[in-house]
Amino acid sequence: MLVSLFAVALASASLATFMGFHIVEDLHQPPWAMSLYAAVATLVTVGANRFCGERIDGGARIARLVSAANALRLLGVVVLVLPHGFPALLVLAAPLLALGNSATSSLYSFGRLYAEREGLDAARYNTRLRTMTSLGWMIGPALAFGAADRWGSAVVFEGGALLCALSLGLGWICLPTGFRKIVALKESGGASQAEDEAPNPALWLAAGACLLFSVSHVLCTAALPLFYVREAGLPTYAPGLSFAVKCFMEVLVILASAPLLRRIGARRCLVLSAGLGILAYGVLAQTRSIPHLVLGAALEGLYYGVFAGVSASFVQGFARGRIGRATSLYMNSLFVGGLMASALLGGLASLFDFRTAILSATGMMAAAAVLLVMTRHLDRQSDLYAAGQA
Template identity: 40%
Template sequence: GAPMMAIANGATATTFTFGRLYANAHDIDAGRFNALLRMGVSLAWMIGPALTFVLIAEIGFQKTYFLSAALGLVWLASWYFLVPGGFTAPPKTRKDEPAKRMDWALLLAALSCTMFALANVLFTTAAPLFFIKEAGLPGFTPGMALSIKCFVEILVIFAAVRLAERFGARQVLLVAALLGVFAFGLMAQVTTVVEAAAYAALEGLYYGLFAGIAITYVQSFIPEEPGKATAIYMNSLFLGGMIGGVSMGFIADVFNFQMVVYAAGGVGALAFVVLILTKRTGRRVS
C-alpha cells in the first residue's frame, strides 16, 4: 500500500500546479491563491493527526484506515464536480534554443525549501519523545503543541502573502528562517506545558510565513513553467522530509532528542544562509 499512497500524494503537487495555471488564466493573484490552497493543507494537518489517534483508540486501526479510504472517495467526487473539466494548460511553444545553463538561483531557492522542510521534520519527529521522555511533560503535550502550531500557521499563511507583496518574498523567508532558529532554541529548553504552547505558537509563526509564500517564491523564478517549478518545490519538501526522518534517529542515538531540536535550529540557520546566497546571484524574481 505504501507505493500507492506515495503516488496518490502526487495530487498535492498537481493541485498547486493547477492553482497557478488557473490563477494566471483567470487574472487571479497567484500568490494569494497559492496561500488559500496551502491553508487548506495546513487545516488538514491541524485536524487529521489528532483525529486519527482518537479514532484509532475508539474504533481501531482497520476501521480508521477504511474511513481514510472513504475520504479519498469524497475527494474523487469533489474533483469530478468542482474542477473545471475543460481547463487545460496553455500550449508550450518549442523553439530551437541553445542548451540552458544551470539555474543556480532556482536551485538555491529549492535548497532553502529543503532546509525548511528538514528543520520541520527533525523537530516534528523528535518532539513527542523529547517532550515526554526528556522534558518530563504530560502525554498530551505533543498533540497540543502540533494543533497550536497548525492553528497559528493557518492564520499566518495569508498574512505572509501581504507581507511578501510589501517587502518581497525573499525578505519574508529570511525572517521566517530566523524565527525558526529562535523557536527551536527556546523549544529545546522547554520545562512546562505553558512554555510548550507558547513556543509552538512561535513555531507556527515561522512555518506559516514559509508555507504561505515558498511555492510562489520558487514559481517566480520560472513563471512560464509552473508545473516544473511546483515539481521542484514539492520534491525539495520530500527530500527534506526524507533526510530529516533518517537523521533524527542517528542524532538521537548518538546524543539525545534535545540535540535533535537544536539541530533543527541549526538547519534553520543554514536556510537563512542559502537565501542570502540566492540574493547574491543577482537574480530578480517576479
C-alpha cells in the same frame, strides 16, 4: 478547486501519519520497517511529482492527472482495507499511495496557472492553497488516531477509502476538465527554447533552501513529543497541546502572509522565517513548563506559517515559465527533507538526546538562510513574480 485540495490533504494526512503506528503495532514489524516504507514512498513520490510537472508544462490536462492520482491512492487504500501483511503494504500499497501524492503538486500548479489566467492575486491564491493543505493536516491525524482508539485500525483505512473516493469525486466535479497550461509554439532551436532548456541554478538553490527548511521542521516536530515527556518531564498531553497551538498559529499566519509577501518580498519573508525558526528552536529546547511550551509552540507556528505561506510562490518565481517543474521540485524538496530528517533524528537521539536533535535543527535553518541569500544574485525578478507582479 480549494475544496478538492482540502479533501486530498485530509486523505493524505490521515493515512500518512497513521502508517508508522500500523506497521509497528498492527503488523508487528521492527521500527526500522517504518524507515523502509518511508524510503519507498518518498522515492516513488519524487518520481511521480517530476513526471506530472513535466506533463503539466507540456500542456497536459491537469484534471486528468489529479483524477489519476486520486484513483491510484484509492487503490492503495483498498489494499490496506483487505487482509494484508508487511510485504503487500511495501510492494503494493506504498507505491500506490505515493503515486497518489502527486495530486497535491498538480493542484498547486493548477492553482498558480488558474490565478494567472483569471487575473487573480497569485500570492493570495497560493496562501489559500496552503491553508487548505494545513487544515487537512490539522484535522486528518486527529481523525485517524481518534478512530483507531475508539474502533480499531481497520476503521482508519475504511474511512481513508471513503476520503479517497470523495477526493476522486470532487476532482471530477470541481476541476475544469479542459484546463491546461497554454504552451507557446516554438521554432526549432529558437532563442525561447534555448532559454527554456538552459540551466537554472537559482531554481535549484531555492528548492535546496526549502529542503533545509523541511529537514529542520520535521527534525524538530518529530523530536518534540519524546523530548517533552522523557526529558522535560511534562505530562503526556503536552505534545498534543503543542501541536494544536503550533497549527492554530500557523494557519493564522498563512492567511496573513500575502500582504507581507507583497510588502517585503518572498526572499526577505523566508529569511525572516529562518530567524524566527532559530529563535523558536532555542525556546523549545529549554522548555520545562506548560507556559514555556505554549510560547515555543506559538513561535514555531509563527515561523512555519510564514514559510508555508510564501515558499511555493518563492520557488515558482524561478520557474522561467515551467510552473509544473518548479512546483514539483518544491514538493519533492519537502518530501525528501522529511525523509532525511527521520534518518537524522534516529542517529542524533541514539548518540545524544532529543534536545540535541532540536538544537541541531537550528543549523539546518541557518544553512537555509545562506542559500536564500545566494539566490538574490541569480534572479532579481523572483520576488516580483512570486507576488504576482511580473
